[in-house]
Amino acid sequence: MLRTVNRVLLGLVGLVLVVLGGAVLAVGLGLEPPSWWLHQGPDDVLLSAAERSRWRDEGWWWPVVIAALAVAVLLALWWLTAVLRRRRLGEVLVDTGDGEGALLRGRAMEGALAAEAADLDGVGRAQVHLTGRRATPAARVRLHLEPHVDPAAALQHLTTRAIAHARDSAGLAKLPTEVRLRGVRHRPERVS
Template sequence: MRAVLRTVNRVLLALVGLVLLAVGGAVLAVGFGAQSPSWWIHQGRHDVLLSTAERTRWRGEDWWWPVVIAALAVLVLLALWWLVAVLRRRRLREVLVDTGDGAGATLRGRALEHALGADAAGLDGVAHARAHLRGRRTAPEARLRLRTEPHVDPGTTLRDLADGPLAHARDAAALPALPAEVRLRAVSHKAERVT
């Protein structure tokens, strides 16, 4: 399903880009003096996009401006929704588990994220941990964000994470590998006055 959405998104972006490129190029060509076809909106180099009569035609109607504002608001909201949908990082909904009998099973991605995060938060010196799964359901990838105490050695924490929570998650889901990207951030404590 994700591949279909990605393909549709790319096709729509390509079509919108081609239409904008064609219209912009045609307007630019007419502006530089090229001959325009009879059906084109601009008839010459000094022609305007909207004449004064066209701009002021509906100005006196009560319904005109609310309709224009509502239509523009809907276009802006649709554009923002599309932008968020394109930029949003996709989470893995499920992981395919090989049970060994040929049938297989699925594991909810959020359940594995929660277990991995809770297991990582239990490591020595880790104050908070969050895990996200990405990739394909047969080959997931983990992204972890850890907040560590200031005294913790990052190398030791990464080694403990690889040997503990990541190994447990990989074994629990019967995965051949579970690549992970880990971001560490030290917890900052405010200085307190001692009296």
């Protein structure tokens, strides 16, 4: 849901910037603008001489404006690359022994590993994300543990059962895994 909202907002901001830039370009090329438009013709400027020289005596004004715009551009580029970058592994290369190999969808392996991890005793919920390359994947696992579970035992069961099973099923030599454990929120128990 958040990813969809993020992409819709990014698309809307991009659309507004393209429309405004295109309108200014069209007016600059000689198209007649509507009367309410802030730019009235090809000889009109966006900032008049009075607006540009208003802060001329202040030596800090233009460096601050340029620095703020540079930071805004850098943040926008960082946001764009963060949205467009694929964080999840799309597919995993499974060695079939015939030299060809097969491709396993990354989401399928994530789902199977998460389902098996969630079936462990005392695990309330499990989330799995595959990263890395398709021949050498790595996993990030987040376990939400019930209050009565020993974290060391849950981690031991995860590594010896779920991760080992996923590694062996995909025919991988190793499956490096980062595990984060969290306790499930619960109401405090009364002690009398």
